[in-house]
Amino acid sequence: MTTHDLPRGMVRATSSIGTHEGYMPGFGNDFETEALPGALPQGMNSPQKCNYGLYGEQLSGTAFTANPPERTWCYRIRPSVKHSTRYKKIDVPYWKSAPNVLPDVTSLGQYRWDPVPQTGEKLNWITGMRTMTTAGDVNTQVGMAAHIYLVTESMKDEYFFSADSELLVVPQEGRLRFATELGIIDLEPKEIAIIPRGMVYRVEVLEGPARGFVCENYGQKFELPGRGPIGANCMANPRDFKAPVAAFEDREAPSTVTVKWCGQFHETKIAQSPLDVVAWHGNYTAYKYDLRNYCPVGAILFDHPDPSIFTVLTAPSGVPGTANIDFVLFRERWMVMENTFRPPWYHKNIMSELMGNIYGQYDAKPHGFVPGGMSLHNMMLPHGPDREAFEGASNADLKPEKLDNTMSFMFETRFPQQLTEFAGKEAPLQDDYIDCWDSLEKKFDGTSGIK
16 A cells, blocks of 8 residues: 555655555554654653644553553644533434343344345445344443444545444455554455454445445454463464554544444544544554464364364453453364264354354355355254255265355354344345255154164
8 A cells, every 4th residue: 555545645654664655564463653753652652742742642442450461652743632522412313332231122033134225325434334133241341242234435624433332343355444543454355354342443445335344343252262271372473363463543633433332323523534643552452364364273083172172362251261252263164084074063152152254155054044144043042054065965975175256254252132223124134044944854764773
C-alpha cells in the first residue's frame, strides 16, 4: 500500500525492519511505531514534554494489576478528553446486547438461515449491524453476541468505539478498511480482524457492498489457545497476526463519535478527527489475520479429534478449559483416517454452536448451508450430519481425500444463545432445517450379528 492509498490527510509510518506493507508481525507483542521521527519517547513513558507538542496517554485493556497488563501508550495531538463532550443517547435498532430474552421468540431449537440479503438501503458499520444471537450479560462482561453486518457506504467524519466488547470481524463479501487510532487495517474475505474494547475507529468501504459476521466478545479478550501435546507449531502461529503501524489524521472537521456502553448507544459531537495518535508502543492493539495461514492438525490413522482441535482464538471464562468464546475454523484439509466415519459425528454438548459459511460446502451439510448463511445448535441440543452426508460417509471408499474449496467457522460459547427478534422474525430462516434429519432410517437389526 502506498501513501496515496491512505484516507485524506492521514500520515502513516514508513516501512522499516519488522514491518510488511504497513503491518508489524506478532500476537501479544510489545510493539512500537511512530509516524514522525522522534515522536516516540525512549526509555520512559511520560516525559515532562513530548516531542512535537504531543500528549502522552495510556489506553488500558486490563486492570493495572493484571498479569500481564495489556496497555498501550499513545502520543497524540490532543488527549482523548478533547474527543469527548456531552453525550446524547441514540437508538440503533438492530444492534442488540445481552440479556435479550424475548417471550415471543423461541431460542430452543436447531436453526439455519440463508444469507441476509442486501436491500439497497444505505448502511454504514453502525446502522448495518444485525444482531442474530446474544448470550450472557453485557453489564457483567460475560458472554457474547453474534451479528451479521451489511455495509454499503463509508463512515464520513463518523467514528465508533465499544466500551462493552472487543469485536472479531469475519468478512464474507466485499472489502473494508478500519482506520483505527493506532493505524490502518484493510480487510477482505478469508481474513479476520480483532478490534479491542475502547479503541476508536472509522470503517470505510473499499469494495462493496460488504457483508460478513461479527463476534462481539463481552468477556476476557481473545488469545491463542493452549496447544498442549500439539506443541509449539501449527494451528494459528503468532507471527501471522499483523498489527498496524502508526497513522494519524490532523484534520479539523465537525465529527461524530458513537459509543456503545452497557448495551446502549450514545454520540458526542467534536470539532476534529479523533484518529490523532502519531506514535505508540504497547501490547493492546488491533490485529488482522489471514485464515489461509491457519495450519490444521488432525488424525492420521483412525478416528478424529474433537472440533476444538480447530480453535484459532479463545476467550477464556472463569472456569479453566471452558471458553467464554472459541473461534473455530473448518478450512481445506486432508482426510486420511482408516475405518472411520469422517464428517463430524452426531453429538450434543454443553457449548452453544453458531456456525457461518464463508465459502464452499461444509462436509456435514452438503446442501442448504450456503456461503453467507448461518446455523445455530444451542447447548444440549442434538445435531450432526444429514442423511446424505451420513450415507455418503458410511459407504465411501476410504482413500485419502482432500476437502477443498471450503471455509466455515464457529462462534462457540458455554452460554445459551438467545435469538433476537430480527433472527426469529426478519432474517431468512430456513423453516424446514429441522427436517433434514427426518429421513434418517432405523438400521438396527438384532439378528444380523457383528459386521
